[in-house]
Amino acid sequence: MIEVKNIRKGFGDKTVIDDVSAVMQTGKCNLIIGASGSGKTVLMKCMVGLFVPDSGEIHYGGQNFLTMNTDERKEIRQQIGMLFQGSALFDSMTVEQNIMFPLDMFTKDDYDTKLKRVNEVLDRVNLKDVNSKFPAEISGGMKKRVGIARAIVLNPKYLFCDEPNSGLDPQTSLLIDKLIKEITLEFNITTIVNTHDMNSVMEIGDNIIYMYQGLKEWEGSNKEIIFSKNQRLNEFIFASEFLQDAKDMRMLEMKGKIDNNRNMDELLK
Amino acid sequence: MDIFTQFGRFVLMLKGMFSKPENMKMYWKEFMHQCSEIGIGALGIVVIISIFMGAVSTLQTAYQLVSPLLPLSTIALIVRDTVILEFAPTLVCLVLAGVVGSKIASELGNMRVSEQIDALEIMGINTKTYLILPKILASLIMIPMLVVISAVLGIWGGRLAGVATGILSAAAFDKGLVQGFQPYNVFFALTKAYTFGFIISSIPAYYGYYVQGGALEIGRAGTRSVVVSCVMILFSDYILAQLLLNGNSA
Numbered sequence: 001m002i003e004v005k006n007i008r009k010g011f012g013d014k015t016v017i018d019d020v021s022a023v024m025q026t027g028k029c030n031l032i033i034g035a036s037g038s039g040k041t042v043l044m045k046c047m048v049g050l051f052v053p054d055s056g057e058i059h060y061g062g063q064n065f066l067t068m069n070t071d072e073r074k075e076i077r078q079q080i081g082m083l084f085q086g087s088a089l090f091d092s093m094t095v096e097q098n099i100m101f102p103l104d105m106f107t108k109d110d111y112d113t114k115l116k117r118v119n120e121v122l123d124r125v126n127l128k129d130v131n132s133k134f135p136a137e138i139s140g141g142m143k144k145r146v147g148i149a150r151a152i153v154l155n156p157k158y159l160f161c162d163e164p165n166s167g168l169d170p171q172t173s174l175l176i177d178k179l180i181k182e183i184t185l186e187f188n189i190t191t192i193v194n195t196h197d198m199n200s201v202m203e204i205g206d207n208i209i210y211m212y213q214g215l216k217e218w219e220g221s222n223k224e225i226i227f228s229k230n231q232r233l234n235e236f237i238f239a240s241e242f243l244q245d246a247k248d249m250r251m252l253e254m255k256g257k258i259d260n261n262r263n264m265d266e267l268l269k
Numbered sequence: 270m271d272i273f274t275q276f277g278r279f280v281l282m283l284k285g286m287f288s289k290p291e292n293m294k295m296y297w298k299e300f301m302h303q304c305s306e307i308g309i310g311a312l313g314i315v316v317i318i319s320i321f322m323g324a325v326s327t328l329q330t331a332y333q334l335v336s337p338l339l340p341l342s343t344i345a346l347i348v349r350d351t352v353i354l355e356f357a358p359t360l361v362c363l364v365l366a367g368v369v370g371s372k373i374a375s376e377l378g379n380m381r382v383s384e385q386i387d388a389l390e391i392m393g394i395n396t397k398t399y400l401i402l403p404k405i406l407a408s409l410i411m412i413p414m415l416v417v418i419s420a421v422l423g424i425w426g427g428r429l430a431g432v433a434t435g436i437l438s439a440a441a442f443d444k445g446l447v448q449g450f451q452p453y454n455v456f457f458a459l460t461k462a463y464t465f466g467f468i469i470s471s472i473p474a475y476y477g478y479y480v481q482g483g484a485l486e487i488g489r490a491g492t493r494s495v496v497v498s499c500v501m502i503l504f505s506d507y508i509l510a511q512l513l514l515n516g517n518s519a
Binding site for chain 2 (some may be wrong): 010018047048049050070073074075077078080084085086088089091101102106160214
């Protein structure tokens with residue numbers, strides 16, 4: 001579990017996140033959503049220690065990350081896996097070397113053991129025959145999957161994903177979402193996903209935090225988001241008329257007022 | 270950002286490099302990789318520059334040495350001292366500032382912009398120690414070696430040009446080469462090589478590591494790092510000459 005308490009971060013005169021508190025639950029996909037510039041990436045970077053907050057506390061399993069010494073921080077960081085928006089694969093290394101890098105750095109296993117582990121995680125993200133390829137030789141979706149494989153190779157307790165679906169087609173996005181959800185449940189890890197992809201929100205959002213202009217505007221699950229009366233959240237999530245209609249249909253369906261399947265059958269007739 | 274802030278950040282970057290490596294074997298591997306990149310990677314251009322530099326020195330010295338009272342072997346003496354004192358360390362390092370410096374700045378800049386440095390940080394790796402320290406250490410080892418190679422090749426190029434054009438015989442050149450040789454000059458050249466080696470690696474590393482933005486900024490950082498490195502090389506060349514040569518002659 002990760003607990004964020006009253007985090008505040010600014011750059012120069014501009015406050016980017018202001019007094020944000022949240023609990024990222026273990027074994028769940030915790031989503032941070034919001035429009036561009038709402039402060040969700042800054043919040044995530046504060047949580048992983050890439051930015052130092054101006055005030056507030058970040059607790060990993062009860063320990064305050066911000067007051068830890070360098071060695072304690074290193075220990076926590078080795079329990080963190082992160083998937084970056086652009087995958088952040090080392091472009092001078094092959095896929096195999098990329099995934100093996102954390103093992104090379106932090107374990108004393110022999111090459112065969114490390115290779116076995118690399119193939120295990122590649123298999124877990126449904127990638128085959130890519131070991132000797134360089135990042136420039138694989139597709140965007142494959143890069144994301146290699147990024148996930150590298151992030152989970154050391155069996156992390158915490159998985160951070162910064163916009164995992166950016167630049168991907170809807171079908172690949174769904175596959176990545178499914179993979180993140182499965183990994184979260186399988187390894188019982190705390191997953192934090194920073195996204196503005198509505199499919200992700202509805203598919204994997206066990207716990208959703210909506211950021212608006214640096215403030216936490218709303219918190220709930222993907223089931224609750226449908227019934228939310230928060231005007232800003234509704235405008236952000238159901239921005240188009242189509243999505244608004246879909247929401248209305250879903251609400252009626254969930255209230256049992258219509259049978260969506262029967263309705264579709266009638267329409268098809 | 271003013272010059273004092275930049276300098277402060279540069280010093281903090283250097284201070285941040287000194288931490289316990291997470292895995293010594295990986296750091297050694299990276300150090301050897303950098304030695305190969307800097308040493309072997311720049312060897313070709315150093316060989317070409319050095320031979321031509323020595324050859325041109327011989328031709329120009331012969332052109333200026335019009336007095337019949339001076340023996341021809343003086344040409345070799347002048348070429349030797351010019352190459353050892355100035356051409357091999359300074360000229361070659363100015364070229365290396367372009368070759369090695371821009372490579373270091375663009376490599377680190379690209380890693381910063383594509384979040385590869387952030388990825389390493391999150392893994393719990395001190396990126397200054399892992400990415401910058403091996404580059405500086407490799408430069409401190411390889412650049413003096415390149416300067417020594419350059420000096421030898423420069424003198425050899427001078428001899429080759431002198432003999433080929435018939436300005437002086439090989440025997441006359443060899444005679445001049447050993448006349449009034451001062452080993453202190455080699456010490457001076459190596460002192461300059463170590464100083465310039467540090468400048469060539471640390472300044473581009475600073476500009477690359479702290480780059481912000483995209484491809485355009487990486488290019489700008491590369492250019493700026495080469496310009497600043499060259500100015501610093503020329504400035505420290507003057508300071509070292511003042512400190513080590515003037516003091517010695519007095």
